[in-house]
Amino acid sequence: MIEEAMLHITGMGVTYPNGVQALKPITLAFRPGEFVVLLGRSGAGKSTLLRCLNGLVAPTEGEVRVDGLGRLSEPGVLRHHRRRTGMVFQHHHLIGRLAALSNVLTGRLGYHSPWRTLLPLPRADRLVALECLDHVGLKDRALTRVDELSGGQRQRVGVARALAQEPALILADEPVASLDPESAAEVLKQLRDICTADGIAAVVSLHQVDLARRFADRIVGMANGSVVAEVASGELSKALVDEIYRAPAAPAPSPAVSRIRPGPAVSAQAKLPGENPKAKKPGVLIP
Numbered sequence: 417m418i419e420e421a422m423l424h425i426t427g428m429g430v431t432y433p434n435g436v437q438a439l440k441p442i443t444l445a446f447r448p449g450e451f452v453v454l455l456g457r458s459g460a461g462k463s464t465l466l467r468c469l470n471g472l473v474a475p476t477e478g479e480v481r482v483d484g485l486g487r488l489s490e491p492g493v494l495r496h497h498r499r500r501t502g503m504v505f506q507h508h509h510l511i512g513r514l515a516a517l518s519n520v521l522t523g524r525l526g527y528h529s530p531w532r533t534l535l536p537l538p539r540a541d542r543l544v545a546l547e548c549l550d551h552v553g554l555k556d557r558a559l560t561r562v563d564e565l566s567g568g569q570r571q572r573v574g575v576a577r578a579l580a581q582e583p584a585l586i587l588a589d590e591p592v593a594s595l596d597p598e599s600a601a602e603v604l605k606q607l608r609d610i611c612t613a614d615g616i617a618a619v620v621s622l623h624q625v626d627l628a629r630r631f632a633d634r635i636v637g638m639a640n641g642s643v644v645a646e647v648a649s650g651e652l653s654k655a656l657v658d659e660i661y662r663a664p665a666a667p668a669p670s671p672a673v674s675r676i677r678p679g680p681a682v683s684a685q686a687k688l689p690g691e692n693p694k695a696k697k698p699g700v701l702i703p
């Protein structure tokens with residue numbers, strides 16, 4: 417057990433209501449300031465694990481405990497933990513018609529009561545948001561609409577939004593899967609540098625071995641809902657990579673899942689500069 421960990425996962429497993437066992441019981445811990453990559457192919461359970469770390473998915477077995485706060489299943493703990501946890505998504509979840517600065521400002525909402533968020537946020541919050549845009553090298557694009565930015569720039573706005581929360585932890589779910597290799601390395605390097613400089617812990621899911629080796633402190637290799645490797649990035653041997661990627665495909669989805677198809681709004685989306693057209697797109701469930 418890692419003594420000084422900020423997050424402890426103990427015997428945590430997830431079986432979705434359709435019967436898919438996405439995570440078999442796992443025990444892991446994450447240290448403050450550590451940059452951890454969850455490495456594995458699609459369906460390995462990386463996203464489910466990340467979502468459990470922010471209470472977006474509730475484990476069906478075991479628990480997540482936050483150091484100094486308690487069990488994540490307790491609403492008060494979850495609320496506190498979420499305020500200091502920034503999320504970065506593959507499809508960044510930004511509002512395209514709004515300026516970069518307005519999007520980053522949404523990262524400050526957790527610091528205000530719901531009624532206060534109906535009014536423009538204080539100048540102090542706008543300054544924090546601007547500083548975060550500066551951190552990712554986009555201060556000069558603060559007033560540019562997000563839908564006028566490149567794929568890589570959008571993802572950097574997503575990182576700035578997470579930073580605006582002044583987080584102790586950043587959870588990033590395939591943050592560079594939609595980007596070309598050059599933009600992907602650039603965004604990850606920036607995220608890594610900022611986390612190191614500011615002492616922010618990060619748990620980042622990736623499927624690219626080279627990027628994991630280059631940026632992680634520690635790599636957690638996943639296959640079929642289990643942790644099959646847990647090593648410092650310099651110790652990721654070819655045998656371990658084979659273990660992570662050789663594993664047979666994840667359990668067959670139930671009929672409800674196999675009816676997932678790409679959402680029309682997504683498939684109609686034009687490719688942006690810096691975007692990888694082969695990246696996996698989010699799905700919608702056919703009613």
Ligand code: ADP
Pocket residue numbers: 432433434436437438456457458459460461462463464465621666667669673
């Ligand atoms: P990864 O992030 O490594 O691609 P996921 O955690 O998304 O893996 O998926 C792990 C398994 O859980 C897959 O078999 C996937 O189809 C299934 N799964 C993911 N989300 C759901 C859900 N909401 N309902 C049912 N099954 C799901």
